[in-house]
Amino acid sequence: MAGEGKYGILHVPEFDGGMSSFLRIGATADDDHTWRDHTDGNRITTTRGDKVEVIGGTYSMKVLGRRQFEASTEVEDGRVKEGGITFYGKSDIDFVQGPRGQRRIREATVKGEVHTTFHGDATEFHYGSRLESVTGDENAPSPIKDYPEVMTENPTVVDRTWAKSIASYTGSAKLPVPSISRETWAKEMVSKTRVKTTTDETTVEGASRSSMKAGSISSSTTVEGTMEDATEADIIKNTTKASKIISETRADTKDEMYGDADSYTKGNSKTVVDGLETTINLGMVNEVVLGAMVEATVGAEATLSVGGTATVTIGLEASVSVTATLEGSVGPSLEMAPAVQQLFLNLTKTAPVRTNIAAVHLMV
Structure with a gap:
């Protein structure tokens, strides 16, 4: 024995054309490894109780698995990198610099199909300078079956929710969102809502603008009780341009107007009253x-x-x-x-x- 300390070397002879296994504990004078475990064949390790491994340096494990996919795990400086069939590439965890100079952990993961089930409460908190979610690809080729080498495919998105109650809040009176922008591009849109009661309240401090362009518009409203519509404004302007306007009302009507009335008609005007007409001018x-x-x-x-x-x-x-x-x-x-x-x-x-x-x- 050479050097200081205790060590032992266990040599196993080769079997059947180059297969070798050995276990080395300790180190020799010309060997820097304090632990070496090498196996060329199958290996089964059983741990009956607790097992603790403390690694002061880099840890790396690569599994070929007798398939075209390769699984590997590498741990260095507290960062974990994984690759395999479940990740379709890799999962990297490293350190980055935050917006205020602090050190943060960043995880980049590429996965295949993932099925996740939660039995219990789930809470998510996001604190950072940016939160972005992207589904599909605007430039994805179609039909995707003609491009087998392309991995991106636009999915069918289905969102179903059953809940006791649903509450959604965006901003607050103390800290409102500075700007909200929404765009929807679709060839066909169907919206259906069935509720017992509904309340819709919108408060706009500045100007409010609404614009609609359509080939044709069909609107139907059925109310069993009373329908009330109240509008308060300093000035109301209504402009309608059409080749022909047809209006039909089947009900007893009562109109009240307080203020001056000015009406101008350019063209022929015809009024037919089938019944008794009473006009009172005070x-x-x-x-x-x-x-x-x-x-x-x-x-x-x-x-x-x-x-x-x-x-x-x-x-x-x-x-x-x-x-x-x-x-x-x-x-x-x-x-x-x-x-x-x-x-x-x-x-x-x-x-x-x-x-x-x-x-x-x-x-x-």
């Missing part, structure tokens, strides 16, 4: 017709004016009444026109005095 009525005016009444007509009534007609006015006409005026009535032609099937005059003054026809 104030002055000004009617100006620039052009021809034709009024036809088939049935009884009663006009009651309480207050002043001024009618100015510039052009031809024709009034035809095929029935009895009753007009009552509690106040003066003034009509001015170049010429007034009145046709009556049965003329009954109730006014005691009729005075013609040039083109002015004054009836009291």
Whole structure:
């Protein structure tokens, strides 16, 4: 024996063409290894109790497995690198420098198919400068079966959730998210929601813009109870451009308007009332017709004016009444026109005095 310390060497003779196994404990003067265990054949190690291995240097293990895949594990400076069929390449863990100069551990893993099942609570916390999730590849070839050498393939994504309750929060009143951007590109989108009650609240401090472009839009709303729609704004602008607008309402309607109303129609206008129409004006009525005016009444007509009534007609006015006409005026009535032609099937005059003054026809 040479050198200091105790050591032992166990030599096993070769078997059948070069197969050798040996176990060396300790070291010789010309050997730096303090432990060497070499096996060329099969090896089975059984540990009945606890086993602790403390390695001060680099640890490396490579398993060929008699297949085209190679599995290996390497531990160096606290970093673990793994490679094998389950990782499709490798799993590297090393140290990187964080955004504030601190030392962090980084893990890079490439895997094949993974099935994970959790029986119990699961909690995830992410703290860092970036969190990114990518599914599929925009440049993946299609059909994928024609490109066997390409490993990337766009999957079918199915997300199913059954839960007692679901709560999702993005930002908070104390720390809101500075900017949120969402984009969806799809050839067809189907959305279905069935709930007992729903509440949707949106508060926008600045401007709100909404835009939609579609070949056709079909919207249907069915409400069993009362449908309420309330809008409060300083100014409301509504612009509609279409070749034709068809509106149909089957219900008793009640409209209330508080404020001035201004309506302009460029084109022909026709109003048909199949039933009784009552118009009450509490104030002055000004009617100006620039052009021809034709009024036809088939049935009884009663006009009651309480207050002043001024009618100015510039052009031809024709009034035809095929029935009895009753007009009552509690106040003066003034009509001015170049010429007034009145046709009556049965003329009954109730006014005691009729005075013609040039083109002015004054009836009291």
